Amino acid sequence: MKIKQTFGENLFDTMNVLFLGLMCLVVLVPFLHIAAGSFSSTNALIHSQVKVWPVHFNVDNYIKVMQNMAFWSSFKISIIITVLGTALNMFLTVIMAYPLSKAGLKGRKFFMLMIIFTMIFSAPLIPSYFVVKSFGMLNTIWALIIPSALSVFNMILCYTFFRNLPEELFEAARVDGMSEYGILFRIALPLSLPILVTLTLYYAVGHWNNYSAALIYITKPALRPLQLYLYSMIAQGNLGDVNSTVNELATLDTSPEGLKMATILVATVPIMLIYPFIQKHFIKGTLVGSVKG
Incomplete structure (x- = not known):
């Protein structure tokens, strides 16, 4: 039997999900930036074009x-x-x-x-x-x-x-x-x-x-x-x-x-x-x- 949640409980759950998702994103973004930079070309790195996705995909660094x-x-x-x-x-x-x-x-x-x-x-x-x-x-x-x-x-x-x-x-x-x-x-x-x-x-x-x-x-x-x-x-x-x-x-x-x-x-x-x-x-x-x- 599923217990019906009140509006306050639903709001609390929603805020928890949003907050935890934001924290996960904060932790994940630096890692994605490092990964994107490692797969990007030298020119893209020099001109700071890399964010969270590789620019001019390149595996030469590896x-x-x-x-x-x-x-x-x-x-x-x-x-x-x-x-x-x-x-x-x-x-x-x-x-x-x-x-x-x-x-x-x-x-x-x-x-x-x-x-x-x-x-x-x-x-x-x-x-x-x-x-x-x-x-x-x-x-x-x-x-x-x-x-x-x-x-x-x-x-x-x-x-x-x-x-x-x-x-x-x-x-x-x-x-x-x-x-x-x-x-x-x-x-x-x-x-x-x-x-x-x-x-x-x-x-x-x-x-x-x-x-x-x-x-x-x-x-x-x-x-x-x-x-x-x-x-x-x-x-x-x-x-x-x-x-x-x-x-x-x-x-x-x-x-x-x-x-x-x-x-x-x-x-x-x-x-x-x-x-x-x-x-x-x-x-x-x-x-x-x-x-x-």
């Missing part, structure tokens, strides 16, 4: 980006950091959140207090740098993985989800002789798929987009992740790596702005392609806190 070995080296580094970092993040998050969700754990309140303390009072930059240096992690990918191995906020989200799982299921499994590891891997984790997928996406996007840690800990060009490569290209105007193939590709219609836009788009698309495959679990995971008490 050809030149694909020929750039420095870009693909940074791309590979980012993939390695994202995969290893996310795997470590999820492992530590789960093995900390699950036992802390058990009311019978001795010292549970003390451990939670210490964990929350680190979230409120984080280490300053200079001490963090010296810790990384003292462990010999400078100019290694581990400097971009180990210091951010656990997000306390994400761990608390996972802890909250575990705490709201039916304890009766765990008690029944213990009666049947299942160990705590079996309960975790065969019951708790399958039931927690929405929050696990959500946290995996949070961690992966964080690693993929992180450039500040690389800016501090990485000085070797061969170890630059993709975002540091983009920072070097855009903020510092360093196009030397891209222009290294200029003699071979002199006939291509490219420009510094077009190359930057094409590189940004190629660097952004991979992480965007993941979302459609996990959208169902992601939405459920982000909403679970509002429907479970």
